[in-house]
Amino acid sequence: MLVRLLYASRATAPLIASVQESILEQSRIHNPKAGITGLLCFSDDLFIQVLEGGRDEVCELYNTIVRDSRHGHVRILSFEEIRERRFGNWTMGQVNLAKVNPALLLKYGERAELNPFAGSGQATLALLDELIATALVVGRAG
Ligand SMILES: Cc1cc2nc3c(=O)[nH]c(=O)nc-3n(C[C@H](O)[C@H](O)[C@H](O)COP(=O)(O)O)c2cc1C
Numbered sequence: 001m002l003v004r005l006l007y008a009s010r011a012t013a014p015l016i017a018s019v020q021e022s023i024l025e026q027s028r029i030h031n032p033k034a035g036i037t038g039l040l041c042f043s044d045d046l047f048i049q050v051l052e053g054g055r056d057e058v059c060e061l062y063n064t065i066v067r068d069s070r071h072g073h074v075r076i077l078s079f080e081e082i083r084e085r086r087f088g089n090w091t092m093g094q095v096n097l098a099k100v101n102p103a104l105l106l107k108y109g110e111r112a113e114l115n116p117f118a119g120s121g122q123a124t125l126a127l128l129d130e131l132i133a134t135a136l137v138v139g140r141a142g
Contacts, residue, residue: 027092078121
């Protein structure tokens, strides 16, 4: 049983490279063992993450992540059973939201700035779908 979980959260401190690196390092170690794939989008003060995998594995990882003091205000935007993965090429792809074209943000939101807490989870997922078609996602598995 595959599921996809999407959440957004606020960084507790302005995101610095070493914090970002340590999160990705933990993801690279843990996620392949648990069969988890997904995408982590970050800006100075925001995270958006999609996790795909078995229901138990995704829920266990989410329960760990939600307690991580590096972020807070964690909000689930969408949780669904899926037939297939959309983010299967990434053990945890990364996107720097500062590099996203404002026109793309405007396509899915009321303004050319990202506010996942206000928009629908479906709109945020559609935006992430477009991002994986661009060269902005790094960290492809294998
Ligand atoms: C925004 C955010 C996303 C995270 N994503 C993952 C992830 O995909 N996989 C993972 O193993 N840990 C992730 N973490 C880290 C976990 O919360 C936790 O620190 C880590 O799994 C503990 O690993 P360790 O026991 O090897 O230190 C994330 C943390 C944050 C703040």
